[in-house]
Amino acid sequence: MTRRPLNPYFVLALAIMLPGAGHVAIGRAPRGLVFAFFTLLFMVLTYMTTTPDQSFIGRHAGGLFIWALSLPDVYRRARMDYLAATFARR
Template sequence: MTKAPPNPYLVLVVAVILPGVGQVLNRQPLRGLIFVFFIVLLGGFTLKTAAPDVSFVGKMAGGLFVWAMAIFDAYKIARIRRAVWQAKTDQP
């Protein structure tokens, strides 16, 4: 029998707290590293190109957007993997 994939809610919480680690829990470390790379890249880009009077959130908007996509991606994949695993284990 194969090992159970992590709980999707655990993956969601970890992905919200630490960017890219949700993908690592889903056994996709390279995907997590790519997300972290683009979070830093786009966060730095918007930080340097935003107007001086823009808030911190506005200056980091590019990185925050990619982080939000990484959270969604990690949770979605965790739910799919858990559903496939449950379907395989429920068969007689």
Template sequence: MTDSRAPAAPPSNPYLVLASAIVLPGSGHVMLGLPARGLQFLFFMVILGWVTTKVAPPDASFIGRHAGGFLIYALSVLDAYRIARVRYTIWAHRNHSDSDSATNSAKIDL
């Protein structure tokens, strides 16, 4: 029988997920257990990067020619960090609430 009051394992550190998502696009989502979401972002990065190379003027910079891909890359990084941050905050809140309720019940028993 498992104890329902046992603290859950902490989720991935949001800053580690952020660093991973910055270094390798889609890896932040993989760390969070959402590989399909990371692959979708990667797919749209490639597609929109390719599309903007076709519509950008020839004298545009590298970033200008691939602006669509960089936009999706930035959204991917923000999305991975947001998911990690929300999960971590919920975990911290639940564990803090559990410790408060245990402390309060101990005070009542006295």
């Protein structure tokens, strides 16, 4: 028995709260963990290479960029799964 796909907006909300969580929720854990790892890695790298007088956004820009890239990716994948399950039931 397969489980019903999650609502894409719910998956997007998970991904907004915690990078990689949306991917894990839709069953793509390796992809989600890669996004989470690189988000953290690039946050640390940009934090270490900027000066203390930069804003929070500036000090963590690398990680925020990766996190922002993960949001449309997880939404698109969740929506495709959701629509495929919807049309398969008809």
